[in-house]
């Protein structure tokens with residue numbers, strides 16, 4: 201499974217990249233707003249920091265506007281992936297951009313049928329938002345299971361399942377068990393993935409015992 205980080209905070213991205221486990225970055229307009237920086241400036245800095253796909257989301261809602269924005273973003277750096285919402289206009293834009301060789305991440309997916317439509321439009325990635333479904337009392341993980349199974353029935357589908365809206369480390373483990381290709385993970389959850397109290401206790405004991413080893 202590949203790990204992307206879901207943030208526009210470049211200090212978080214730098215730290216995660218230094219861990220050596222980072223394959224890419226996803227952003228969205230809310231995350232860009234949270235960074236408090238101009239969109240192009242922050243996306244270009246992220247593209248320098250990470251040697252992998254960086255999703256930059258369009259804000260136009262009509263096909264032509266999305267295509268225009270997508271082409272512009274793609275001209276900024278080789279590793280930009282254009283993020284497009286799962287609407288009829290969005291999927292038309294997705295088809296045009298993917299036909300031009302531009303990577304597209306179709307976002308705001310909440311159903312298997314939406315994921316099938318995105319695959320038909322040639323999306324590079326489909327982003328089902330599992331945490332937001334869980335928030336409604338539905339099962340985000342069931343959606344991942346369905347999409348992975350449905351895509352697996354068709355060898356000509358090359359769209360990668362990018363699990364988004366992750367809320368806790370178990371979401372990542374379960375996505376991997378289901379065979380999702382990518383998880384985009386907030387920084388605080390990447391941090392939690394490293395943690396286990398038995399690791400800390402075990403390390404402390406090893407170091408204490410090491411002090412008893414006679415020095416040569």
Ligand code: E4P
Pocket residue numbers: 206226227228307327329331332364365366384
């Ligand atoms: C994914 O691409 C989105 O940016 C993100 O995962 C949304 O997560 P949220 O539901 O926590 O806002």
